[in-house]
Amino acid sequence: MLRFIAKRLFWMIPSLFAVSFLAFVLIQLPPGDYVTTYIATLAASNEVIDQNTAAQLRERFGLDQPMIIQYIKWMWGIITRGDFGMSFEWQQPVSGLIWERMALTLALAIASLIATWAIALPIGVFSAVRKYSIGDYAFTVFSFLGLSIPSFLLALVLMYVAAVEFGQDVGGLFSHEYEAAPWSIAKMIDLMKHIWLPVIILAVSSTASLIRVMRANMLDELPKPYVTTARAKGLSEFRLLVKYPMRIALNPFISTIAWLLPNLISGSVVVAIVLNLPTAAPLLLQSLMAQDMYLAGAFVLLICALTLIGSLISDVLLALVDPRIRLE
């Protein structure tokens, strides 16, 4: 087991290099660079920058060097000093900008993962055990509806309902007075008051598909002889379900850990923008648009690293839960 983990960790290194390099190339692919964007924004307010100033700016940001040199310098800074470079747009070190947002993103991801599991697991098992009952049909309709609604539409509608019908303060993750405040217990409580809406919205579609998968897997397992044997031994129906078929049907739940983060970042950009969440996605989008490449590159690198770790965790958990899987 330890050998397996070590081997996988070792293989992450080339993957991370490849992803970060690809991200770097992709960010530079559109014509122009940050200085072009900067000049365009200034031009919008009737301020003109001459060629010399632009060249000076490029030199200061290191944009006059070939891309491969820029990449090596950036990577070197990360490896030796943990320095992710400067954000052009914010004129701040990247590391100061991303950690809090990444932490909030991760918190949101884990909260929606827990919500998804807590809803999908019992419903999936119920639907399989009481196949074709009224409850099963109701949950089936619900899950297909959940799969079909675009998340931003759901976000808009739920925001409207929460704001108009219940008079809730929606949008963002914090109330106004806590936004810039340092972390405290009161701020945590405030976060809890706000986080439920995005969690529900982000959980709905994944819950719906997990219910389907769980139901299908349980239906495959339930008629198997080992279930009959367990029943013949006199196990109570509940213990029987939890102990044998559920353990095997759990497989897809654990696999979801691996997709969770990239899905949450890529898929939730729209939700994060509609709900005005201070997570990684909107800042990533903004930095990509402005070609603020060290900031965008750092985000892509971190997301990728977390995804690879997530996929490792899910593989290890799969081996622990499912007795049929062995890691060689």
Added chain:
Amino acid sequence: MADIAITSVQPDRAAIASQWQLIWWAFKRHRLAMISLFVTIAMYIVALVPGFFAINDPTAQNARATFYPPQGIHFIDTTNGFSLGLFYYPLKLTRDPQTLAAIYKEDTTKKVPLALFGRGYEYSVLGLFTSDIHLIATTDKTKPLFLFGADRLGRDVYSRVVQGAQISLSIGLVGVFISLLLGIVLGGISGYYGGKLDFVMQRVIDFVLSLPTIPIWLALAAALPQNWPATLQYMMITIILSFTGWAQLARVVRGRFLSLRTEEFVSAARLDGVSEGRIIFRHMLPSFSSHIIASVTLAVPAMILAETSLSFLGLGLQPPTISWGVLLREAQNIRSIATAPWLFMPGVAVVIAVMALNLLGDGLRDAADPYNK
């Protein structure tokens, strides 16, 4: 042959039916899936000739009809006597004396009949020829009918939804097809040969899965030639993205191949000297064709949802192209829900389309699964 067998030896027909016949019989029993099949076919017919189903020109603006509320079509007229027929009442604009807010009310004194297969604006059918015949057309051009209301420029939401179906339902199909092909071939090779090749392929898949799609999308959207039409650009991006979309399917296909590799029927085929290509495509692939069919029908709705969210963000298609995502950009904030909820009709269209395709895929998966009783 099959027909005779069905009528004469009823109980044994399952024994001699082909695989596709069995799937079709199982599928027909699934009522929800059958309904979804009809809905899907109907939607694609509309997408083929949207102009025929539209009422008003979807691009025509009308300054006197901004935020015009939806109107209903009436069938029975009881104002003087009793008569049947399609007609509607134009809405009359009045102002609230205190707030000056617009109030629309049906003007039941003026009845405008509708003509089936009547003439309206001219549209092109798939770029081949033009026509001006519509399923329903108003007989009074000065009083247009807004079935789903009008947007802030007075454009007919219903006709725009119908027109949007064309692009929303078709644009990602090529990409879906490419990722399907890549997923099967690469996943199949990885699972069938195993060993070192499999390990490398797995790392490649891990790598591809960890790529966040939004940055790729943005970079590509900015990098493609600006003088291409918006729809062509979008299609190119979906095709390039399909080179990342195959990974999930490849994972599943690999898993199936790994477990099938050791089955007796595969060993038997190999001992018989069957070529590797034939073992893969003739013996192994059919045993999980159900999964592949299902992933196609499930990939199409995913593509529709992707189009709506990207266009909603302004990263996908741009106006004046009409697609459901572009139309939903009109309904971006809470205020639009409060003042003009009918702007969400494209959203309803998305939900219906995606739901029908999902249910269809689910029914197909059940029907094609040989172990499903």
